Amino acid sequence: MSVIPLKSELSVRILSDINEILKYLQIGVNIPIWPEFHKYIINDLKLFHPKSILLLEDGNVSGHVLIFHNETDTLYFGYFGIINHEENKIIRLVDEIINFSKVNNFKRIRGPINIPTIIFGWGFMKKGSLSNLFPGNPVNPPIYQDIFLKKDFYIANIQNTWEGYMPRINPWKIKDYNFKNYEYFNPKNLKDLMHLKSKFLKIQAENLPLSAQITPSGVDVFDNYAKFIFEFGYNFMIFFVKYKPTNEIVACGSYLPNPFRKDDKGNYDSCLTLTWAVIPEHRRKGLAILMYGATSLQAWKRKIRYGGGPMGSDIKENAEMAKKIGAIIGRTHLILECKLS
Numbered sequence: 001m002s003v004i005p006l007k008s009e010l011s012v013r014i015l016s017d018i019n020e021i022l023k024y025l026q027i028g029v030n031i032p033i034w035p036e037f038h039k040y041i042i043n044d045l046k047l048f049h050p051k052s053i054l055l056l057e058d059g060n061v062s063g064h065v066l067i068f069h070n071e072t073d074t075l076y077f078g079y080f081g082i083i084n085h086e087e088n089k090i091i092r093l094v095d096e097i098i099n100f101s102k103v104n105n106f107k108r109i110r111g112p113i114n115i116p117t118i119i120f121g122w123g124f125m126k127k128g129s130l131s132n133l134f135p136g137n138p139v140n141p142p143i144y145q146d147i148f149l150k151k152d153f154y155i156a157n158i159q160n161t162w163e164g165y166m167p168r169i170n171p172w173k174i175k176d177y178n179f180k181n182y183e184y185f186n187p188k189n190l191k192d193l194m195h196l197k198s199k200f201l202k203i204q205a206e207n208l209p210l211s212a213q214i215t216p217s218g219v220d221v222f223d224n225y226a227k228f229i230f231e232f233g234y235n236f237m238i239f240f241v242k243y244k245p246t247n248e249i250v251a252c253g254s255y256l257p258n259p260f261r262k263d264d265k266g267n268y269d270s271c272l273t274l275t276w277a278v279i280p281e282h283r284r285k286g287l288a289i290l291m292y293g294a295t296s297l298q299a300w301k302r303k304i305r306y307g308g309g310p311m312g313s314d315i316k317e318n319a320e321m322a323k324k325i326g327a328i329i330g331r332t333h334l335i336l337e338c339k340l341s
Helices: 018-028 035-048 087-103 145-151 190-207 220-231 288-303 315-324
Strands: 011-014 051-057 060-068 076-083 108-111 154-165 182-185 238-243 248-258 272-276 306-312 328-339
Touching: 011 018, 011 087, 018 035, 018 051, 018 060, 018 076, 035 051, 035 220, 035 288, 051 087, 060 087, 076 087, 087 108, 087 145, 108 238, 145 328, 182 288, 190 248, 190 272, 220 248, 238 288, 248 288, 272 288, 288 315, 306 315, 306 328
Parallel strands: 076 108, 272 306
Antiparallel strands: 011 051, 051 060, 060 076, 108 328, 154 306, 154 328, 182 238, 238 248, 248 272
16 A cells, blocks of 8 residues: 655744854854854844744755844845755745845846855855855855756845955056055054055945945944954955055955865965955056065965956956956856745
């Protein structure tokens, strides 16, 4: 006699307590959530007042999504994951996000954005991307974005991660450029960076394209991200360029350490390019080469020889720079949106 399996019952549970939320985030991302990262996660959770929606099957947790907002009409989601990636459960959890948004009068849904993004990244990974562990680059099967797109979501932002061997370049020896009027420098320590914080944020906010402004409330998460860089990385991962005739800072940028990868001697050997920006009056002067080159010299001293950096597919200038140093697109992530009527 054949046995007809009983249909399992799906239900949801919503969490608001940060310590409870922290227990379930790993369901929604493949990047390890080490205890050392908890303080950075908790900082962002306190900032965005999130909730976790747990999907339960016969009372057992089988899926998770984090939802949060920053006092706007957009609901963000992140850490979206279903154990075993089952289609009916993905559909149910997407429906829960949509229902929550409508009940709470949000006009738009956007994600996935896994706060803090400097560790856990954003977007659903496109098929064919590299899938080895890399910070800021979550991995998922394409069934996730396929289902979201069937649920009236659309692709709002395509982020390509350019990566590869980092050539060492001495920018002051390149004959095509003259940097005598420019000074590249790094903050000495975290305290020194805080004195430069307002200038860094101003240049980034005024000169980065919208496709590069992914994390909500970038100003508010700056301190958290800076502490992460100084704990796991080095001061050269934040850099500035000053125009000597006016003593004005005209460009700046940042790299992120990769705490997940070491060489055979135990040295961290890779990093991510997070952002760089140049004010309009000083563009086309080779300052991107100056920033990359001066930083690469210091990275090599620290045995860092491999790099990657996400950038919007519409940012042609940065893509050209990546090609010049031999990088290729290793991974592509899709950020999705849904407009609610």
